[in-house]
Amino acid sequence: MSQRVQGVIARSKGAPVELTTIVVPDPGPGEAVVAIQACGVCHTDLHYREGGINDDFPFLLGHEAAGVVESVGAGVTDVAPGDFVVLNWRAVCGVCRACRKGKPWYCFATHNAGQKMTLEDGTELSPALGIGAFAEKTLVHAGQCTKVDPRARAAAVGLLGCGVMAGIGAAINTGGVTRGDSVAVIGCGGVGDGAVVGAALAGATTIIAIDTDDQKLEWAKGFGATHTVNARGVDVVEKVKELTGGFGADVVVEAVGRPETYEQAFYARDLAGTVVLVGVPTPDMKIELPLLEIFGRGGALKSSWYGDCLPTRDFPMLTDLYLQGRLDLDAFVTEEIPLGGVEEAFKKMHTGGVLRSVVVSSS
Structure with a gap:
């Protein structure tokens, strides 16, 4: 059954973001539902809100995230329910011309979930960078889930999903x-x-x-x-x-x-x-x-x-460096905020004093 959870959307260009109910479908073939534990507030999300990426409103914002796989669809073998993952927006296809050249970090046909998350009235949402993680749960392609050591702090390693990795x-x-x-x-x-x-x-x-x-x-x-x-x-x-x-x-x-x-x-x-x-x-x-x-x-x-990264190679390695004390990802986290604090976090981007605001789950 589909689930109703809270998520942060940008309904129109320049309008304040809204915390509202979104509908997350059960995962289909090749897909996974992830319970989000933490998601960084990245400038790219503000670009989406301001119409600087495209005009496919409404957007489900958030993409710099870590969480736990809740369920997977048919044919998924690389991750399983209970896995701690960092989400990525380079789920490589393996068959495009870049992948066939042995350069999958340039993959030109990266995977996203085939189904759409929606508002309660059925309006389809466009997830930021194919992820949409300012939400209690989100639907992604299973290839967007990169397993890392579960001992890592979600608010820290989630930042590998975008800005820090870039x-x-x-x-x-x-x-x-x-x-x-x-x-x-x-x-x-x-x-x-x-x-x-x-x-x-x-x-x-x-x-x-x-x-x-x-x-x-x-x-x-x-x-x-x-x-x-x-x-x-x-x-x-x-x-x-x-x-x-x-x-x-x-x-x-x-x-x-x-x-x-x-x-x-x-x-x-x-x-x-x-x-x-x-x-x-x-x-x-x-x-x-x-x-x-x-x-x-x-x-x-x-x-x-994306820092020409290959998530399956780079995320686990950098997480290990973090756990060894050789990469201080905690220092990037200026503050932890609730889902309802995203608009205020956008304002702080303009006034300074914040390196990264990170939305953390209350559950």
């Missing part, structure tokens, strides 16, 4: 940061601090955190930044060069998604260095760079999709 992966998987490298990270929110953590895990010896918020720079130091730069009134490019022997950084991670910060990243890298764009721009943004500079500087200009 940042760590941008540094390690996309940027290829390795021991002895110099790394600059522009924008020190959850994703940017994830990139700082990734650079530190990979053995970078110079890690420069750049932001306009002193509180965020302090957080970045706690995650492993060796230097911080407040970009207000400072030439960011020259400062990065000053801190890297006059050369620029081997890898620059742009975690803001704006033309002006991307241009800073482009010029702040060393010759043959790498720029990684992991910040999400809006459709109207454009950038203009001299083609000769692109050619003359060499290196690579990359975009990082």
